[in-house]
Amino acid sequence: MNAFSSIKFTQEKVVVLVAITTFVIFSIFLTGFFSTSNLIGLVRNVSVLGILGVGMGIVIIGRGVDLSVVSILAISAAYFIELLNAGVPMWSSFVIVLGLVLLVGAISGFLIAYAEVPPIFTTLAMGLFVYGFGRSQLMGQDVAYISDEYISVLDLGTIKFAGVPMEVFVFAGVCFVAMLFLRYTKYGRYTYFMGDNNLAARNIGVPVRPMIILQYILSALFSAVAGAIVAGTLLSMNTRIVNSTLLYDVILIVVLGGIGLSGGKGGIRNVIFGALLIGILLNGMTILDLEDTHQNLIKALILLGVIIIDTSINQRDEQTEKQGDI
Amino acid sequence: MFSYKKLLRLLAVVTTLIFSSTTFAQVDPGPELARKALEGKRVVLMPMAMGFDLAQGWNYYIGKEVNSWGGIFETRDPNWSVEAGAQALTDVIASKPDIIIVHNPDLRSYVKLYKRAQKAGIYVIQIDNRSAYNTEAFIGSNWETLGELEATAALNFCGEGTSGKIGLIQGEQVNASSIDQYNGIMNIVSKHDHLTIASKPYSGWDATKAQAVTTTMLQQHPDMCAIIDFWDGTATGTAAAIRAAGKTGEIALITTGGGEEVDCKMLNDGTIDAIVSTEIPKQSAAVNAVIKFLLQSGVPAGEMVTFNYTDETITTKDDIYPGYCWSLQRNAAKTTW
Numbered sequence: 001m002n003a004f005s006s007i008k009f010t011q012e013k014v015v016v017l018v019a020i021t022t023f024v025i026f027s028i029f030l031t032g033f034f035s036t037s038n039l040i041g042l043v044r045n046v047s048v049l050g051i052l053g054v055g056m057g058i059v060i061i062g063r064g065v066d067l068s069v070v071s072i073l074a075i076s077a078a079y080f081i082e083l084l085n086a087g088v089p090m091w092s093s094f095v096i097v098l099g100l101v102l103l104v105g106a107i108s109g110f111l112i113a114y115a116e117v118p119p120i121f122t123t124l125a126m127g128l129f130v131y132g133f134g135r136s137q138l139m140g141q142d143v144a145y146i147s148d149e150y151i152s153v154l155d156l157g158t159i160k161f162a163g164v165p166m167e168v169f170v171f172a173g174v175c176f177v178a179m180l181f182l183r184y185t186k187y188g189r190y191t192y193f194m195g196d197n198n199l200a201a202r203n204i205g206v207p208v209r210p211m212i213i214l215q216y217i218l219s220a221l222f223s224a225v226a227g228a229i230v231a232g233t234l235l236s237m238n239t240r241i242v243n244s245t246l247l248y249d250v251i252l253i254v255v256l257g258g259i260g261l262s263g264g265k266g267g268i269r270n271v272i273f274g275a276l277l278i279g280i281l282l283n284g285m286t287i288l289d290l291e292d293t294h295q296n297l298i299k300a301l302i303l304l305g306v307i308i309i310d311t312s313i314n315q316r317d318e319q320t321e322k323q324g325d326i
Numbered sequence: 327m328f329s330y331k332k333l334l335r336l337l338a339v340v341t342t343l344i345f346s347s348t349t350f351a352q353v354d355p356g357p358e359l360a361r362k363a364l365e366g367k368r369v370v371l372m373p374m375a376m377g378f379d380l381a382q383g384w385n386y387y388i389g390k391e392v393n394s395w396g397g398i399f400e401t402r403d404p405n406w407s408v409e410a411g412a413q414a415l416t417d418v419i420a421s422k423p424d425i426i427i428v429h430n431p432d433l434r435s436y437v438k439l440y441k442r443a444q445k446a447g448i449y450v451i452q453i454d455n456r457s458a459y460n461t462e463a464f465i466g467s468n469w470e471t472l473g474e475l476e477a478t479a480a481l482n483f484c485g486e487g488t489s490g491k492i493g494l495i496q497g498e499q500v501n502a503s504s505i506d507q508y509n510g511i512m513n514i515v516s517k518h519d520h521l522t523i524a525s526k527p528y529s530g531w532d533a534t535k536a537q538a539v540t541t542t543m544l545q546q547h548p549d550m551c552a553i554i555d556f557w558d559g560t561a562t563g564t565a566a567a568i569r570a571a572g573k574t575g576e577i578a579l580i581t582t583g584g585g586e587e588v589d590c591k592m593l594n595d596g597t598i599d600a601i602v603s604t605e606i607p608k609q610s611a612a613v614n615a616v617i618k619f620l621l622q623s624g625v626p627a628g629e630m631v632t633f634n635y636t637d638e639t640i641t642t643k644d645d646i647y648p649g650y651c652w653s654l655q656r657n658a659a660k661t662t663w
Contacts, residue, residue, distance in 0.1 A: 142377035
C-alpha cells in the first residue's frame with residue numbers, strides 16, 4: 001500500500017521519532033536546552049498536563065472521554081482553599097473535597113453507565129456544572145488565595161528531592177499507579193476489553209457498568225491531584241484556567257501519544273511520550289523567544305503532521321470504520 | 327400718559343422679575359436639572375468577566391453611584407468568551423440602554439457593535455483596554471506610560487553593576503494592554519545601555535503558563551535582575567517559578583494590577599517587589615463623572631471622543647499602609663448601597 005508498510009510504524013513510534021528529532025535539533029542548536037536543570041524544568045512544566053492525561057487516558061482506553069477534568073481540577077483546589085480560609089480544619093476540608101470529587105466522578109460514571117448518556121455530553125455538562133456551581137455557590141471571586149497561616153504547610157512548589165521538584169515525582173507516581181492498574185489488575189484488563197469491544201466484554205462477564213463508574217472516579221481523582229499541585233505551587237487557584245486551552249492540550253497529548261479515541265489501545269507510556277513532545281516544543285520555543293502566534297502555528301503544524309503520517313501509515317481497520325472515531 | 331393696560335404689563339414684568347430673582351436666590355436649579363437628566367437612565371457594564379477583582383471593583387464603585395442618583399445599573403458576564411460578549415452586547419444594544427461600559431478583550435472584536443450602539447443613540451464608554459475604535463470615552467490606563475513606570479521600577483533593581491537583564495512575561499500578542507505595556511517598557515530600556523530584555527515569553531494571561539515559561543526563562547538567564555509580569559493575575563505563577571528556583575529576593579518581580587488587597591499582601595510578603603496599580607476606585611470615579619457628564623451633555627452619541635487616563639504611580643512595600651488597598655471583601659460586606 002505504501003513504502004512504509006514493511007516496517008510497522010505505530011503512531012506511538014511516529015511521536016517518539018518526532019520528539020527525539022526535535023530534542024536532538026534543540027540540543028544541538030539551542031544553547032542551554034540540553035542541561036540537566038532545563039530538562040528537569042521541561043518535565044516539571046508538563047507534569048500537570050501529564051497527570052490529567054493519565055486520567056483521561058484511562059477513560060479513553062475504556063472508550064469514553066472526560067471533558068470535566070479541568071473544571072474538577074480548578075474547583076476542587078479552589079474550594080479546598082475556600083474551606084481553609086473559612087476556618088474549616090485542614091483534614092475536614094480534605095475529606096469534604098475528596099468526597100465531592102469522588103461523588104462528581106461517580107455521578108458522571110453513573111449517567112454514562114446506567115442512563116446511557118454519551119460520555120462526551122455527560123462530562124461536558126458535568127464540567128460546566130462543577131465550574132458553574134463552584135464559582136457561583138462555593139466561592140466569592142475567581143481566584144482563591146491560600147492564607148498566610150497555611151502557606152508554610154501547603155507551599156509545595158519549593159519541595160525538591162535531589163534537585164528534582166515535587167511535581168515530577170507526583171507525575172511519576174501517578175503514572176506508576178495507573179500503569180499498575182492497567183497492566184496488573186483485572187480491572188485494568190477489563191478497561192481494555194471494554195474499549196476494544198464493549199458488547200463482547202459484557203458477554204464474557206465483565207461488570208461493564210460499575211467499571212465505567214470506576215474509570216470516571218479515577219479520572220476525577222487524578223484531576224484533583226493535578227489541582228492540588230497547581231494550587232500548591234501557585235499558592236492560589238485561579239478558576240480562569242477552565243477557559244484556557246488546557247482541556248484540549250490534555251486530549252491532544254493522549255491522542256497524539258497514541259491512545260486512539262476509539263478505545264482499547266495504548267497505555268501510560270503513550271501519555272508520557274505525548275506530554276514530553278509538547279514539553280520539548282514549548283521549552284524550545286520559549287528559549288527561542290518566538291511570538292505566541294508563531295508558537296501556536298508551529299505546534300499545530302507538528303500535530304497535523306503527526307496525524308497525517310499516522311493515518312497514512314495506519315489505515316483504519318474495519319472495526320473503527322464501523323464504529324467511527326469521536 | 328400711562329394707559330391702564332401698559333401699567334398692568336409693567337407690573338407683571340416687575341413681579342416676575344422679583345419672583346424669579348428670589349427663586350434664583352433660594353433654590354439651586356442644579357440638583358433638579360441633574361435629577362431630570364439622570365433619573366431612570368440605564369447603564370450597563372460588561373467587563374471581560376464578572377468574577378475577577380477589576381470587574382468586581384467597577385461593579386461596586388460604579389453601581390453604587392449609579393444607584394445613588396436613581397439610575398438603573400446592570401451588568402453582563404461573558405466569562406472571558408469574546409463570542410458570548412458579542413452576543414450579550416448585541417442583546418444589550420437592542421434593549422436600548424443609555425450608556426454601555428465595555429472592557430475590550432482585544433483591539434477589534436467589538437468595534438462594529440460600538441458603531442451600531444452609537445447609531446442607536448447609546449453612549450459607549452471603553453474601560454481599561456482600548457480598542458481600535460474611539461468612542462465617547464476611554465477610561466483606564468495609558469498602558470504605554472504604565473509600561474514606562476514598570477521599567478522605571480525595574481531600574482531600581484537593575485542599576486549599573488547588575489546584569490541589567492530584564493525578563494518580560496507578556497500577556498497576549500493581540501491585546502492592547504499587552505502591546506502598549508511592551509512599547510512603554512522598550513521606551514525606557516532603549517534609553518539605558520546597560521538594560522537588555524533577556525527573554526519575553528507570553529503567558530496568555532494564564533498563571534500556570536506564566537510559571538512554566540518563567541521556569542524555562544530562569545534556566546537560560548539565572549542572572550536576571552528583574553522580571554516584569556504584565557498582570558498581577560499571572561504574577562502568582564511567575565513568583566512561584568522564582569521561588570522554586572530559589573531566586574526570591576535576587577530577582578525582582580514587578581507587575582501591574584487593580585490595587586486590590588491581594589496586591590498589598592503580595593507586596594508585604596515579598597511575592598512582588600513593585601506594582602503599578604491601575605487604582606480601581608479612582609478609575610471608577612472617573613467613569614462616574616463621565617457618565618454624569620454624558621447624560622447631561624445633550625451631545626448626540628458618536629460625536630465626541632475623549633480619553634481619560636488614570637494617574638498612576640509605582641508602589642512598593644514602603645508606600646503601603648493598612649487600608650491602602652481597596653478590598654473586595656470589605657466591599658462585599660457593605661451590601662446596602
